[in-house]
Amino acid sequence: MAEIGTDIQKAKYLLEAGELVAIPTETVYGLAGNALNTAAVAKIFQAKNRPQFDPLIVHVPDIDSAKEFVTGIPDKALLLAKHFWPGPLTLVLQKKSTISDLVTAGMDTVGIRSPNHPLTQQLLNSLSFPLAAPSANPFGYVSPTKPEHVNDQLGDKIPYILDGGNCQVGIESTIVGFEGTDPVVYRLGGLSLESLEEFVGKVSLQTITSSNPKAPGQLLSHYAPGKKVLLGKIEELLQEHPAHCSGLLTFQTDFNSPNQFILSPSGSLAEAAQNLFTALRAFDKMPVDVILAELVPDTGIGKAINDRLRRAAATTQ
Ligand code: TXA
Numbered sequence: 001m002a003e004i005g006t007d008i009q010k011a012k013y014l015l016e017a018g019e020l021v022a023i024p025t026e027t028v029y030g031l032a033g034n035a036l037n038t039a040a041v042a043k044i045f046q047a048k049n050r051p052q053f054d055p056l057i058v059h060v061p062d063i064d065s066a067k068e069f070v071t072g073i074p075d076k077a078l079l080l081a082k083h084f085w086p087g088p089l090t091l092v093l094q095k096k097s098t099i100s101d102l103v104t105a106g107m108d109t110v111g112i113r114s115p116n117h118p119l120t121q122q123l124l125n126s127l128s129f130p131l132a133a134p135s136a137n138p139f140g141y142v143s144p145t146k147p148e149h150v151n152d153q154l155g156d157k158i159p160y161i162l163d164g165g166n167c168q169v170g171i172e173s174t175i176v177g178f179e180g181t182d183p184v185v186y187r188l189g190g191l192s193l194e195s196l197e198e199f200v201g202k203v204s205l206q207t208i209t210s211s212n213p214k215a216p217g218q219l220l221s222h223y224a225p226g227k228k229v230l231l232g233k234i235e236e237l238l239q240e241h242p243a244h245c246s247g248l249l250t251f252q253t254d255f256n257s258p259n260q261f262i263l264s265p266s267g268s269l270a271e272a273a274q275n276l277f278t279a280l281r282a283f284d285k286m287p288v289d290v291i292l293a294e295l296v297p298d299t300g301i302g303k304a305i306n307d308r309l310r311r312a313a314a315t316t317q
């Protein structure tokens with residue numbers, strides 16, 4: 001198992017030595033390595049069992065640092081970075097040659113973001129290189145939002161997990177690319193469409209593709225827990241799946257079942273997002289055959305929650 005702690009010096013030392021360290025961000029935990037060290041980047045793909053066609057996100061402390069690695073930044077990208085960084089927004093921009101093809105899976109663009117977590121900001125500011133970091137989970141599985149989630153699955157593959165507590169947002173960053181100068185959302189995430197559109201006007205969505213995805217996060221089946229997920233009205237699903245062997249995942253409703261997880265009893269979408277991946281993981285350890293889940297209100301971060309629920313369900317249909 002990996003050591004879990006809050007020692008930034010230790011994380012820095014390991015990363016400088018080309019090792020991998022799990023880092024906290026406001027969205028989910030990342031599996032970080034030196035983005036400028038090809039051997040370290042290769043270790044990330046290996047540890048996650050991630051196909052090499054799936055590019056990594058590069059993490060930087062701020063806009064100035066991002067400018068060392070990207071070029072031709074559209075005005076709207078700069079506007080978004082100024083408003084939302086550090087924060088749950090990844091921008092897909094033209095890469096400079098300092099970023100290797102391994103990081104970007106051969107694409108001439110790179111996903112880049114500045115994460116909003118005090119420990120990781122301190123770490124990034126102390127390093128002379130940016131961090132490549134996908135979510136710290138095996139490829140295709142639910143992202144981790146607590147250090148223990150990382151340790152459960154990747155603990156034997158990495159030396160250190162920097163403990164930043166529970167992730168405050170709980171769902172991955174929103175990914176925005178550009179067609180010409182027009183923003184396109186490739187992945188719904190922690191930053192809501194509504195917030196984006198306040199600054200740059202209407203954005204188009206390109207979040208589901210079945211072949212040659214720009215982002216494997218766009219693959220219909222992704223973000224899946226170990227159990228089969230069925231989406232619908234819980235009452236109706238319960239008519240076909242007996243309560244004693246079903247896990248119930250609800251937004252607010254209490255079904256008085258021992259195998260249920262209520263995302264937010266008070267009806268807060270932010271709280272539901274924080275709890276979503278912990279809930280999906282919790283069912284893996286419960287004596288249930290199937291997870292019966294309902295969608296949440298489709299507004300704000302609720303859109304990203306529903307996106308993840310649909311993708312989790314799609315794996316098994
Ligand atoms: O919140 C997050 O974004 C977390 C934390 C750790 O920052 N990271 C994360 O990384 O979710 P990952 O690798 O699990 O998902 C990144 C997604 C992938 O689906 C990848 O295909 C897409 O970003 N991506 C990366 N670079 C891209 C690019 N140049 N063009 C299009 N999509 C890209």
Ligand code: MG
Nearest residue numbers: 134135136143
């Ligand atoms: Mg991921």
